[in-house]
Amino acid sequence: MDPRIRNHAEIVVNHSVSxxxxxxxxxxxxxxxxxxxxAIHELIGDVGANPVTMxxxxxxxxxxxxxGDDEYETPAHELALIEETDAYISVRADDNVTETSDVDPATNAAYRxxxxxxxxxRLSKRWCGTQFPAPANAQLAEMSTEGYENFVWDAINxxxxxxxxxxxxxxxxxxxADEVRIVSGDTTDVTMSxxxxxxxNDYGEKNLPGGEVFTAPVADSVEGEVLFDKPLYHQGREVTDAYLRFEDGEVVEHSAAKNEDVLTQVLETDEGAxxxxxxxxxxxxxxxxFTYNMLFDEKMGDTVHMAVGRAYEDTVGEDNERNDSAVHVDMIVDMSADSSIEVDGEVVQRDGTFKFEDGFEE
Structure with a gap:
């Protein structure tokens, strides 16, 4: 077994879910x-924990x-299993990354x-979602299997x-902070409280790899427009140039150059979407x-991502209302050029370089 797999498992068991x-x-x-x-099960045995594998x-x-007929009930037996679980580990890997591409988006929304x-x-437990470098994921990333393995384990270990x-x-x-403003070229200018x-601070606990800092906007505070210039790969289909315009926090206009119907269905899942x-x-x-894998792509240096839908409970203060939805769909803006992040009127990142890093220009 590749020793990097053992290292990966050790991080999952001993760091991510402890x-x-x-x-x-x-x-x-x-x-x-x-x-x-x-490898994960060997380490679970070393710890003295009790595994069930699905x-x-x-x-x-x-x-x-x-x-199905687009009418689904909450699976009570699966819910009961999760309720009795202390820690949840999800490993992603694909034989065919487009396997669910011919499932109607409305069906997916009803199921979610x-x-x-x-x-x-699940989110109330200690949990970790991670990636195994399968050949189909390498193919989607337009990389050799060996090259993708190196990429994945360099980002994780x-x-x-x-x-x-x-x-x-x-x-x-x-x-x-109070207000954040994201500007990228002449296509993105959005503010939020x-x-x-x-x-x-995401350093490889719930998501592995980690490598982001994140929070939740005050739901009704978002104003402006965003062009997500990195593709979204959702439900086995690629959505390109997703565009959202916000008023009083709500998406009031949207479009996409490719598979706009997928984006539309996401936004129509429920009110919070x-x-x-x-x-x-x-x-x-x-x-x-960019590898068409949001687990990695959202952590990529020199990017910002925004997710429509559900806000995580631990990113919402006691005095603020949490946005709730059956979906949480991330989309990415490239911030490497002609871009800036302002916090309370001060530029804290310009063209991908943070104010606390060498090379930042005032």
Whole structure:
């Protein structure tokens, strides 16, 4: 077994979910990620925790959704399993990245709504979502299998304590702030309040790889327009040049150059899907290329991402209302050129360089 797989598993078990003796652990993974699942189980055994493993299959999900009638109930048995779980580990890897591309977006939306209570319960646990470098994901990233393996493990097998310290500088800027303005070229100029909402430092715990700082906008404060110039890969389909215009926090106009119907269906999932639930700033410069995998792409250095839909509970202050939705869909803006982030009127990043880094120009 590649020793990098063992390192990956050690970070998941000992850092991301910090397993303890007696913990009940649920591991969800596809068969192609078996090597990582085996390494994780060895370490679970070393700790003295108790694993249950679930088989994950896009083919099976596709078959179920295409055979259904768009009327779904919350799976009470799955919810009960999550309720009895202390830690949840999800491993992503694909045999075919477009397996669910012929499932109607409305069907997907109905299914996600029915499963929202399960998702909310999962998010209340210690959890980690990570990636195994499968050949299909390498192909989507337009990389060789070996090249993609190097890319994935370079982004994951890091000194996460050092990452935490570096990113803490951005947390210190955002956490006490009121207003953030994102400008990129002549296509993106959007402002939002984050007043009272905590800024979190993602250093490889819930998401592995980590490499972002993020918070939630005050839902009705978002004003302006955004062109997400990095593609969105959602439900097995590519959405390009997604454009959103906000008034009083709500998306009042949208478009996309490709697969606009997918974007439309996301926004029509429920009322909360038309409001932003997250503002994130990518800071992991070992992720130096776009790979059509949001787990990596949203952490990419010199980017900003915004998610329509659900806001995470720990990014919303006690005095603010949390935006709720069955969806949480991230989209990315390239901030490497002709771009800036302003916090309370002060430029804190220009053309991808932060004010606390060498090369920042006042």
């Amino acid at each position: 397993l303890e003796p007696g913990d009940d652990v649920l591991v969800v993974a596809p068969p192609i990620a078996e090597d990582l699942v085996v 088989f994950d299959s896009d083919r099976a999900e596709r078959a179920f959704l295409r055979a 709504q029915a499963n929202q209570p399960v998702l909310e319960e 890091k000194d996460w304590d050092a990452v935490r310290e570096h990113q803490a500088q951005m947390v210190e800027i955002l956490d006490p 984050i007043d009272g909402n905590p800024t979190l 038309r409001y932003l639930g997250e503002l994130g700033i990518g800071m992991n410069r070992d992720i130096d290329r």
